[in-house]
Amino acid sequence: MKTKYRDLIEQTFDFPQNEFKLKEGNLTFHGIDLMNLIKEYGTPLKFHYLPQISNNIQRAKSWFREAMSNLGYSGNYYYSYCTKSSHFSFVLDEALKNDVHIETSSAFDIDIVQNLKNKGKLGPNNYVLCNGFKLPKYIQNIANLIDQEDIKVIPIVDNFREVSELLEATDKNLSIGIRIASEEEPKFEFYTSRLGIRYRDILPFFNTLIKDNPRVDVKMLHFFINTGITDTAYYWNELTKCLRVYCELKKVCPTLDSLNIGGGFPIKKSLAFDYDYFYMVQEILQQVKHVCEEENIPEPHIFTEFGSFTVGESAGAIFKVLYQKHQNDREKWNLIDSSFMTNLPDTWAINQRFIMLPVNKWEEKYERVLLGGLTCDSDDYYNSEQHSNAIYLPQFDPNSPLYLGFFNTGAYQETIGGFGGLKHCLIPEPKHILISRNENGQLVTEVFSEEQNASDFMNLLGYYK
Incomplete structure (x- = not known):
């Protein structure tokens, strides 16, 4: 009987895909080992994979070039x-x-x-x-x-x-x-x-x-x-x-x-x-x-x-499931270590869907869940109303962390969410890293901005003036 999360994805979608593959049971994105990224930088985490920006530009240019040639x-x-x-x-x-x-x-x-x-x-x-x-x-x-x-x-x-x-x-x-x-x-x-x-x-x-x-x-x-x-x-x-x-x-x-x-x-x-x-x-x-x-x-x-086509598919966000709450006999809430409203605001503002996949535990059994953010706002969630289908994820185990990736989030989320500014319930802006490749094709990472801290908020709010 096929009960693993990997089985669910492979029988539902054409998987693996160009940018999404598995390595030793964990998800990779454009060849980036996401578990290694988590081990080095922690969560919550946002990232930009810069080569994808150039890749999409060149794809579009090639389509127009070929079509113009075909049509004279x-x-x-x-x-x-x-x-x-x-x-x-x-x-x-x-x-x-x-x-x-x-x-x-x-x-x-x-x-x-x-x-x-x-x-x-x-x-x-x-x-x-x-x-x-x-x-x-x-x-x-x-x-x-x-x-x-x-x-x-x-x-x-x-x-x-x-x-x-x-x-x-x-x-x-x-x-x-x-x-x-x-x-x-x-x-x-x-x-x-x-x-x-x-x-x-x-x-x-x-x-x-x-x-x-x-x-x-x-x-x-x-x-x-x-x-x-x-x-x-x-x-x-x-x-x-x-x-x-x-x-x-x-x-x-x-x-x-x-x-x-x-x-x-x-x-x-x-x-x-x-x-x-x-x-x-x-x-x-x-x-x-x-x-x-x-x-x-x-x-x-x-x-x-x-705009979105240029930069959207270059970015992602990774969150950790902190806790699972059983609120009634049907609903299991997986609570992440960040907020959807503040850090992926389109999920709240226009019910936008992003590609959401677990980073690890693909060989584990799966369960149906709802996803909640850390703010005290009832709208800070991501469930089947905002996702085209019910959310299924590897089963939660308090002794073994589950990490979730939201992908192709590179357009508008930082500007609408007010990058580096105040956040609802003072939920901090995640650490943001940039990923590129050197002349040998090897991945290179650098920190663009650290996670916001209390001093950042106190300064913005005028308490240090």
Whole structure:
């Protein structure tokens, strides 16, 4: 009879997988011996495996390169990293090794760009795409970057007034993009995205405020929908509408030569994940090529702004099961040595699922459990309501620790959780380590930040002032 945890996973999923394998009954992730990591650094623990950032960038570039070659597509492809997914310096440093461009969202993003430029990591061949609603400080920082004339800055205007505000902030000419306010899915509580300019207003906006202004060129049309890049009638319909607007604008605006399709590639959140990236890339390019041929206009250069796809699959968190509570005849609660709400906030905020697997005890029998965090909040849990199926884990033994890994957590969790700041119930930020490989392919680890302590919190709360 197959009663081991390993049996459960192998009969439920295609396992092992590229990044997940077993070594002597313990889980490895991209060849990283996670039990050795635990022995060296303890738990709770967060980590980034930096080579996966480069790996995903190169995968995407290869899909676009192959699809463009297959289709005879005449435009170029530009991969941009969306910084809001993770602003950490180690993420940007790794991404920029791969000849990528940057997309920003707010004023302080430009300080990061300036820092990278001063270090020689961004230069004349890099684009900086400035998205988002632009407060005065953001406008001024963009203008300062444009004034330096040693990097290609494209402010993507979100509303009618931003062009005049930028012109007032700099004496230089502007090369801009225009963001389309896409229509949302019927299930949304609103019809049109609050971001960007409505489809029907883009041509009048250009003709009234831009066409006769010698200081402004429109280079890019920007398109993005919240659902991401999905093989649905809704996505293809919105893309087609965007392409029609592009063609109409191109006919009266010769400088327009680029289409930005935003981000939205999904990342792996389950061992049963199945998404044909290359198919989607080729279908998108085929749609673009078809509409452009119909309208007799040149095919645009394609920009993407992948954030979660770039960094999401590079990171993980490891927790220890501290205690098991039997609250009634059916529910067993495994309590971890951290908090879901504070350290994996999307599990609480949007019921996000991550790949969750035990690190050890794969040869032990399994049981059905609920997972709880350390805060006193009733929402600090991770169970079948937030996991697609019931949670089964190796049986708890108070004399033999059980460790759990949550994987592909690299996008948004630190920024939403307030990295290094106050936490609910003052649950500390875990130790954070970086993992890379040297020129011989050997793993190298370093501590990026230590676990928060009482002094950190006391200082933030003003008790030491």
